[in-house]
Amino acid sequence: MFTKSEFFVLRDFRWTLLLDQSKEGNDPQSRSATAAAEAAIQWRSERRSGKLARMVSVVENIAIDCADAYALAKWWSGVTGRPLHPEDFPGDPEAQVLLSDNGPVLHFNQVPEVKTAKNRIHLCLRPETSRDEEVDRLLALGAGFVADHRKPDGSGWAVLADPEGNEFCVLRSASDRAAMQA
Helix, strand or coil, rough: CCHHHHHHEEEEEEECCCCEECCCCCCCCCCCHHHHHHCCCEEEECCHHHHCCCCCCCCCEEEEEEEHHHHHHHHHHHHHCCEEEECCCCCCCEEEEEECCCCCCCEEEEEECCCCCCCCCEEEEEEEEEEEEHHHHHHHHCCCCEECCCCCCCCCCCEEEECCCCCECCCCHHHHHHHCCC
16 A cells, blocks of 8 residues: 555646556656556545546547548638647648647548538637627638527627538627626
8 A cells, every 4th residue: 555655646637646656767757658557546526525426528629520621720720810730731631720728629520521411519609809790700711601690689699601511600709798788
């Protein structure tokens, strides 16, 4: 049995990873796959109830099938103002938009078949400018207008489609919402 001082504690989100520090060379940078396999993983409940909670999964990416992965990723990079992965180039069968330093990415997969039906899942964008200004900007970038769910009182959203027909929503911005509450 190990004492607390014999473990290195690494916290990542809701996980606590306890690594046996009694083995030479078993630091996070140099430990071998065998040492990693011997690591003891404990789940820490958010409520700290003392009970083990069930394990969860973390969203790694949002995958979008398309005909031209690089071109569509470049378009979404313009929409989000976020960069493409530095190793993505024209003609690549996969490309990514890096949405944040630690969060999920938009992952574009080149597939032979074309989109034939409405998306069952879609992105909802909250612009930094007003919703209506963002709709105009995205239409100028090449988005298609699908449906208008904006209401006269300023609430609602607009449904647009990217150049390959994938639908997405443009929601009210924080300033739009604040103006309605004033």
